[in-house]
Amino acid sequence: MNSLTEALSGDVIICCGSGGVGKTTVAAVIGLELARRGQRVVVVTIDPAKRLADALGVTAAPGTKGGLGNEPTRLVLPGTPTTGELWAAMLDPAATFDGLVRQTAPSPERAERILANPFYRNIAGALSGTQEYMAAERLYALHSDPRFDVVVVDTPPSRHALDFLEAPSTLARFLDHPVFKLLMVPARRGLSVLNVAAQPVLRSIGKVVGGAVLADAIAFFQAFDGMEAGFRDRAGAVMALLRSETSRYVLVASPQSDTVDEARFFADRLHQASLRVSALIVNRSTPTFPKPAVPRRKADAALWANLDELESMATAEHEHLAALAGQVDDAPVAWVPLLSDDVHDLDGLELVRALLFGSGVAG
């Protein structure tokens, strides 16, 4: 085992970093490696784009986003047969939220009343933080699923990924918001929607968004009344998993200065949350070359100019990365060089896997 392999020996692996650094690729590559070592792995992407499906070479099935959905799909592994399994899923926040409501509601009728409410549909589809909260929820559910040994998650871009850490408490905070408290009151006091809507703050909101929207909101909270405790408990369990000893955080960065800044910001936040970075993966770095054995010749000027340019890029990248590397304590730092062609299929992933982990089990 190399130090990276050792650093990744957990049962939950969370890949974070800003947009465009190749988080999804890294998550898929880690999944591929662990599966080849005999583990049953599920890789979940939160990115609404089709990247994971593209990268894994999954073909689109009707009604799914690029062939992947909330339910894990088993993939055929390239190379030597192994006892390991690789599964992939694409988070569907709304479907996950619906599942949570069904599970927490005291009766199926109550669940349906909530699911049909337009205000609920808005929360499930658009409330900022919902996506991150549902990702954490899905992570928890898959972690408890006996089919899988390891869950690898690809988080949304950096600043949102911070929400991912806090997401389970977001809903609790939401429920604690004074306005929502106000909206919850009527159910307890037996007040009607009209009475509630007459409250000054709500009347103000109603003037802006319209009365129908407000009535939906109130109806939602009336239906939701009594379910907060179940939601809070679940959020607590999810939080505990995110902070567990066996959860690993992999920071993914590319050597561009802006994404390095984002990664440093993220490393900082993990540190503040008393979580440590298990590994730093620097993706898409300019490859380095040894010194040529021949003297410079005018005839080769263009070739030397190319080498010089690549070398100065690589040097600048290492300088940029030094500060970040110093911020992740003793976590291993792995560099994945930019490849001639971009990674967009299973063969590409296999190439990156070999670069990161060595040619490994399958040779």
Added chain:
Amino acid sequence: MPPKRLDPREFFSTTRLVIVAGKGGVGKTTVTAVLARAAADCGLRVLVVDLDGKPTLAELTPGLTHLSLTAPSALAEYLETHGLRRIAKRLASSGVIDVVSTAAPGIDDIVVLGKLKQLERAGEYDLIVVDGPAAGHAITFLMAARALLDTVRGGPVHTQAADVLELLVDPARCQVVLVTVPETTPVNELVDTAYALEERVGIQLGPIVVNGVDEGDTLELDGETDAVLADAARFRNGRRATHRRELARLDEVLALEQMRLPLLPRTGLTSADIDTLAQAIA
């Protein structure tokens, strides 16, 4: 090749508001800065707008007029200027913006777009260039108007949504510039976004900007080339071949004009690099 390459001067004179959109990591902010600089170099009065409150864009475009526009400030201003000052105060003090935008998603987007519409209408600037929202949010951001027209039946938000939609579908007033890099996945995503915006919002797409194009020629090798020099050259040739392939594919699948920004060998761009790129497209 080269096909449908765009004259930026011509583009700048066809519209008044340009919203730059694209996935994370493709260089959206760079492109916003370059377009703004190039337009200013043409002698236009330019306003540069960011929606994230970060200083990067202003740092890349020193000397240009800059505005940082965020949803809470836009909502407060909107309510105040529509005779809802007391409500504005109450909403602001209780942090109700979250609640309002949950009840009617898109309302935060519509007030931002509404402010842009107001700036466009005022005519103080010849061109307003906006560093648009990142990633998948671009579609929901631009769809907010249509969605709100249906969900909010009356009142100030409805009027605002109608005005914004009128702006978005009029190419003489507003165009969206999509940014990508010449690689497989970003090109695929750009194509998806382009179709979604045209079909679902009915918005006019301006030129595609392809950022970070490694434009050099293929490096020639012969049997006697040193092994290290040859490896480095093959790597570079491979990158350039990938870029050419993806540019060709983009041409084939999207009948939109293109602007191409050359790859600069830097780990981070400065305002001087932005000037260089602005001259490169002029």
